[in-house]
Each structure stands twice: as C-alpha cells, then as structure tokens.
Amino acid sequence: MRIDQDIAETIVDPNAYAAGTPIDDAFKTLRKEAPLAIAEPKGIDPFWVVTKFDDIQLIERQNELFHNGDRAAVLTTIEADKMVRDMMGGSPHLVRSLVQMDNPDHMAYRRLTQAWFLHQNIKKLEPRIREIARSFIDRMAAFGTECDFARDVAFLYPLHVIMEILGVPESDEPKMLKLTQELFGAADPEMNRTGTTDQGTEAGVNAIAETVGEFIEYFNALTEDRRANPRDDVSSVIANGQINGEPLDHFAAMSYYIIAATAGHDTTSHTTAEGLWALCDNPGELAKLKADPSLINGHIEESIRWTTAVKHFMRTATEDTEVAGQKIAKGDWLMLCYQSGNRDEDHFDDPFAYRVDRDPNKHVAFGYGAHVCLGQHLARMEMRILWEELLPRLDSIELNGAPERMKSSFVCGPKSVPVTFKMN
Amino acid sequence: MAETDFKTWQCRTCGYIYDEAEGDEGEGLAPGTRWADIPDAWICPLCGTPKSDFDMIEM
Numbered sequence: 001m002r003i004d005q006d007i008a009e010t011i012v013d014p015n016a017y018a019a020g021t022p023i024d025d026a027f028k029t030l031r032k033e034a035p036l037a038i039a040e041p042k043g044i045d046p047f048w049v050v051t052k053f054d055d056i057q058l059i060e061r062q063n064e065l066f067h068n069g070d071r072a073a074v075l076t077t078i079e080a081d082k083m084v085r086d087m088m089g090g091s092p093h094l095v096r097s098l099v100q101m102d103n104p105d106h107m108a109y110r111r112l113t114q115a116w117f118l119h120q121n122i123k124k125l126e127p128r129i130r131e132i133a134r135s136f137i138d139r140m141a142a143f144g145t146e147c148d149f150a151r152d153v154a155f156l157y158p159l160h161v162i163m164e165i166l167g168v169p170e171s172d173e174p175k176m177l178k179l180t181q182e183l184f185g186a187a188d189p190e191m192n193r194t195g196t197t198d199q200g201t202e203a204g205v206n207a208i209a210e211t212v213g214e215f216i217e218y219f220n221a222l223t224e225d226r227r228a229n230p231r232d233d234v235s236s237v238i239a240n241g242q243i244n245g246e247p248l249d250h251f252a253a254m255s256y257y258i259i260a261a262t263a264g265h266d267t268t269s270h271t272t273a274e275g276l277w278a279l280c281d282n283p284g285e286l287a288k289l290k291a292d293p294s295l296i297n298g299h300i301e302e303s304i305r306w307t308t309a310v311k312h313f314m315r316t317a318t319e320d321t322e323v324a325g326q327k328i329a330k331g332d333w334l335m336l337c338y339q340s341g342n343r344d345e346d347h348f349d350d351p352f353a354y355r356v357d358r359d360p361n362k363h364v365a366f367g368y369g370a371h372v373c374l375g376q377h378l379a380r381m382e383m384r385i386l387w388e389e390l391l392p393r394l395d396s397i398e399l400n401g402a403p404e405r406m407k408s409s410f411v412c413g414p415k416s417v418p419v420t421f422k423m424n
Numbered sequence: 425m426a427e428t429d430f431k432t433w434q435c436r437t438c439g440y441i442y443d444e445a446e447g448d449e450g451e452g453l454a455p456g457t458r459w460a461d462i463p464d465a466w467i468c469p470l471c472g473t474p475k476s477d478f479d480m481i482e483m
C-alpha cells in the first residue's frame with residue numbers, strides 16, 4: 001500500500017515537525033488508514049512508514065533482522081546519499097557511532113561505556129549534578145521575571161553535565177553547543193551552517209561534513225591528551241578502550257565522542273524545555289505537580305513521551321519478512337516514527353492529553369531493543385534533579401509569547417520557550 | 425525469608441533494575457515478588473531483553 005502523496009511529503013518535512021499539529025495529524029491519519037505502508041516523497045528512496053507502537057517495538061527487538069547500518073540510519077535524500085557514499089568510500093554514513101552499527105561491533109562498542117551510564121555509576125554524580133542544577137536555577141532567578149527557558153536554562157544545563165562527564169572544559173561548551181545545533185538543526189536556517197534550507201543537497205551535505213570535521217579535530221586533541229593523562233571520565237574510556245585486544249578504530253572512536261557530545265545533551269534539553277512548555281499550557285497539571293512532588297517522575301516520563309525528541313531512525317531489512325500483514329523485502333528501508341508510536345491510541349489512553357500522573361506510561365522515546373538509548377538513566381536523573389530544585393522555587397510561571405521548535409524531522413524540540421515567572 | 429535477603433537484578437542491555445523488595449507496579453509485580461517467581465517469558469520493560477539476560481547485582 002502506498003501512502004497519500006501529501007502525507008508522504010509531510011512526514012519528511014522539517015517544518016511539519018516544528019509546527020507540531022501537521023505532523024500529529026499526518027500520523028493520526030496513517031495510524032488509522034495505513035499504519036504500515038510505503039511513502040515515496042520526492043527525491044527520497046521509497047521507505048516503509050512504521051506508525052504503530054507495537055510494530056516499532058517488534059522491529060526494534062529484532063536487531064539482526066532489521067539493521068541500522070546497511071543504509072542511512074536517518075532519512076536522507078537520493079542526492080545526499082550519493083554524495084555521502086562518494087565521500088565515504090561507499091558507506092552511507094558520515095559518522096560510525098552506535099547508531100550506525102550492527103553486531104558484533106554494536107555490542108562490543110556499547111559495552112565499552114555502558115558501565116559508565118548505569119545507575120550504580122551515575123548515582124555518584126548526583127551531588128555534583130544537583131550543584132549544577134542549582135546554579136542554573138539561580139541563573140534563571142537572576143533574570144528577574146522573564147527569560148527564554150530553552151536558551152537560558154534548558155540548552156545549557158544538560159550540556160554542562162555531559163561535558164563534565166566527557167571532561168571537556170567549560171570554555172569549550174559554546175563550541176560544542178554550536179556544533180550540536182548545526183548537526184541536529186541541519187534543516188533549520190537559524191541553526192545550520194549555511195543559513196539556508198539546503199539540507200539534502202550538495203551544500204547541505206558539505207556543511208554537515210564540515211561540522212563533523214570540526215568535531216573530529218577537537219576530539220583528536222582530546223584523545224591525545226587522555227592517552228597521555230588518563231582521568232576518570234568517559235573520554236579516557238574511549239581514548240584508551242580496547243576491543244578484542246586492539247585500540248578502537250579511529251573513525252569509530254571519533255564518532256563515539258560525537259554522539260556523546262551531541263545526543264548526550266540535546267535530547268534532554270529539548271525534553272526539559274518542552275516539559276515546561278507543556279506545564280504552562282496545562283496549569284492544572286503544574287498545580288498538581290507542585291502540590292505533590294512525588295509526581296515528578298511521572299511528569300518526567302510524560303515529558304519524554306510528549307516531546308519524543310528523536311523523531312525517527314531508519315532500519316533496513318536483512319531478509320524477506322512480514323510485519324503487520326505487510327510483506328517487507330530484503331533491503332527495504334523502514335522509518336520508525338517514534339512520535340507516532342507515542343501517540344498511538346491503541347497503546348495510550350487519551351494520547352494527546354498531557355498528564356503528569358499518566359500510568360502506565362511505557363513509551364518508545366528512547367527506542368527499544370539492543371539500540372535503546374545508552375544515556376536514558378542519566379537523562380532521567382538530570383531532569384529529576386532539575387525539577388526537584390526548580391519547582392519549590394517557582395511561585396508562578398506562564399508563557400510570555402509563542403514557543404518555537406527547531407525545524408527538523410530527526411532530532412526536534414523547542415529552540416525558544418519565552419516565559420514570565422515569579423521565583424522565591 | 426528476611427527482608428534483607430531481597431536481591432536486585434539488572435538488564436544487560438539497558439541497565440533496568442528489578443529490585444525484589446520494591447517489585448514493579450507497572451509490570452504487575454508486587455513488592456516482594458521474587459525473581460524466581462517472575463515467568464520466564466517476562467521481558468525487560470525498557471528494552472524487551474529476555475529475563476535470561478539479566479544479572480544479579482549488588483547496589
């Protein structure tokens with residue numbers, strides 16, 4: 001079955017994700033009329049659009065049947081795919097991180113840092129993260145009665161945490177933020193390098209390649225330093241790590257730093273900013289939360305579902321198979337639409353309502369299966385600490401203008417949440 | 425069995441922790457539910473990893 005052309009164009013349109021309602025409407029129609037069907041947007045190879053929660057989980061659990069790395073792991077145009085393959089000796093990837101890997105490499109590379117991101121290790125970071133959270137809340141209070149919560153707090157707090165974990169000095173944080181926004185905001189003229197909507201073209205690919213090049217240059221120097229002077233940080237684990245008795249492949253090591261230095265803060269920032277936006281839009285939920293802080297974890301989980309900062313990843317079938325009654329052929333490309341899964345009416349009661357006490361709230365915002373987000377426990381801990389510190393100091397807060405999301409069909413969340421507030 | 429005998433299990437894929445003392449309400453597992461009493465077909469609620477791929481850990 002082929003998806004209606006207007007809807008096919010909408011689900012690849014960065015503007016639709018920024019606006020919110022058009023993408024939710026498109027997915028709502030697909031879940032009802034064509035839950036697993038083929039889209040053929042202009043300039044993009046045909047792909048299956050997976051919109052149902054259960055189908056996303058089913059595919060993600062079968063990581064040998066559905067590979068990450070055989071074709072581009074993120075939606076790309078035919079033109080951009082060809083350019084990348086020409087640049088990368090046939091590979092469809094500009095970086096080779098966990099997201100682009102399959103087994104056996106995926107498991108080996110994931111195991112390298114996994115212990116760092118488990119509860120039993122990150123709990124030792126809690127006092128320091130609380131200090132950092134308090135410093136950003138003090139900073140918010142210092143603004144007086146208004147600020148842009150996204151730009152002034154939410155972008156900066158998770159950035160500072162992950163950069164301390166990586167061992168990147170505070171003076172380099174603005175550079176890391178800028179490069180991250182260039183990478184994930186590649187379709188947004190306010191975020192990308194070109195200042196245009198050239199994503200998917202030669203100019204767009206060159207701009208992303210330049211950003212990746214800057215990251216690699218930076219992390220090459222960091223690697224040298226950590227090999228000479230190992231510390232108790234994630235960069236030292238990557239710089240000195242071995243797989244099967246050999247140091248990490250250089251490109252994979254650079255890609256490891258890049259994913260940690262980008263996905264390690266950007267998604268948490270988006271979720272924090274959009275979570276506050278949702279509370280402002282739903283003052284009854286904010287009142288509930290303030291009256292009963294035991295709901296903080298519920299609010300965090302709901303903000304993760306609500307935001308679904310990673311909108312999609314692509315998979316490639318390694319064999320002929322069948323999903324939800326559709327015949328998928330070996331080599332077919334599939335778009336896992338996490339935002340759609342997280343609004344699936346068959347899985348969530350009243351999915352378009354923001355409820356801090358939603359229970360159960362099992363979502364797919366962190367993915368599922370072997371590729372489930374490595375940093376999910378850290379992200380939850382950072383957000384819990386921030387809300388634990390912020391809510392008692394907040395006498396009132398409301399929107400002070402229209403919030404705005406970045407234009408992206410991949411990683412997408414607010415770039416601006418102007419608020420007016422009273423703090424104690 | 426004394427309360428101190430409760431054990432903690434962790435998913436090898438995602439790090440989800442099952443604490444026998446706390447159980448997991450969302451999974452329908454009441455506080456005090458022993459690991460051995462959870463069906464073998466049970467999977468990790470965060471990532472779908474089978475029960476057999478959990479390790480007992482000290483917290």
